[in-house]
Amino acid sequence: MRFKGLDLNLLVAFDALMADRSVSRAAERMHLSQPAMSNALSRLRAYFSDELLIAHSKRMYPTPFAETLLPQVQAALATMEGVVATSRHFDPATSVRTFRVMASDYIATAVLFPIITRLATIAPGVRIELLLPSQRRIELLDSGGIDLLITLQPYVTPTLPSDYLLEDRYWLVGRAGHPALAGRVTQEAMLAYGHILVAIGEERLPSFGDAYLERIGVQRRVAMTAPNFAMLPWLLQETDWLTLMQGRLAHLMARNFAIALAPPPFEIPPLVEMAQYHVTRANDPGLRWLIDTIRTQAAGGSSRI
Known part of the structure; x- marks a missing residue:
């Protein structure tokens, strides 16, 4: 698909290239051959009239224009992913969706693991990919790198929507x-x-x-x-x-x-754990199902408080 002469698939390639700073690693990430990724970089350079990534000492370094372009591309990709993920209906029994969730090992062990073991029965095609807390958490929410962030209430970012999950002592x-x-x-x-x-x-x-x-x-x-x-x-x-x-x-x-x-x-x-997500996912029924499932598990779990 083209938009104003640009193959929109090239934006995904650009995001991968900027993340890996390597044509070969970006190709692996996107399941492409190295020549195909090199061709994508050449087309990007031609379209934007900028080198974008310059090779030096076995590594690629972004140009100032590429650094300026990256957050705009990531925001556009996150919006499009939200559009694709949002539908009028989400059926966990038939969905084949992967949710990327960032949470502490406390939340993973005490709350998420019991849910993951039940997915084989209630949602056999749904997969949860767990990531440990990172200082890039908001950047990953913005870029679509994660779907859900579970964090303590004091660390919630006020500019993004959030929901209460659980309380513990x-x-x-x-x-x-x-x-x-x-x-x-x-x-x-x-x-x-x-x-x-x-x-x-x-x-x-x-x-x-x-x-x-x-x-x-x-x-x-x-x-x-x-x-x-x-x-x-x-x-x-x-x-x-x-x-x-x-x-x-x-x-x-x-x-x-x-x-x-x-x-x-x-x-x-008491500590209060919150679920935080990007504004483009606010009406995502799949993400709403996941948040409600986590909250239900937390309510039924024993905190002895």
């Missing part, structure tokens, strides 16, 4: 039989042991609970900083370390690991 977690967790936990007992903190993603953002205790001036002895929540029970069951963990995840992990949990001695506000 933090528990203090340690090995089974940990003396600090016997009976009502005191501040003295909690602070007498080393703690594992969690720093999430490329930005190494502290978990909501860790950030809150730091904000109110609670000083803990940090024994280790972990990159995710999934590794915590492995560390806890072999040490006297303690950590803060979301209720849904803590109770789930307590079924499979020798860990115990108790309410912390500090009142930590």
Whole structure:
């Protein structure tokens, strides 16, 4: 299809070339031969009268014009993808759609995994592709790189639509039989042991609970900083370390690991998780189905709060 003399498929090729900065890798991404991708680049250069990407030292570098063009192309592709995805009807039983969801390993383990295992029955053609949190999350929403971002309420971008998903509370977690967790936990007992903190993603953002205790001036002895929540029970069951963990995840992990949990001695506000998406997806019935499915799973799941 052409628009004002431009083959619109070339815009998809341009986006891939800018992402990979390599003709061969862009070709692999688009399942094309390398000569076909080279031809696409030549046609783009001819249409825009600009080199767009210049080869240097085995790598390609975008021209200033290409850098200016990229966000406009990504916005156009996201809009078109929204148009294609939006229909008057979405039937999960017959759909063959892939949803790209960015979420923490906490949300993935406690909420999304049970949904994914049920898809074989309720939506056999639907696939969920999970991505861990990235500092490019809003850029990926804008470009259509992800369909849905699940994030804490404080990190919601006000310029994009969002929906409430779930609420959870933090528990203090340690090995089974940990003396600090016997009976009502005191501040003295909690602070007498080393703690594992969690720093999430490329930005190494502290978990909501860790950030809150730091904000109110609670000083803990940090024994280790972990990159995710999934590794915590492995560390806890072999040490006297303690950590803060979301209720849904803590109770789930307590079924499979020798860990115990108790309410912390500090009142930590509940964490609120939100679903955020691009404005072009606001009327997408497929995405609405996914958000409603996640919310229903969260409502039925046990957070023990």
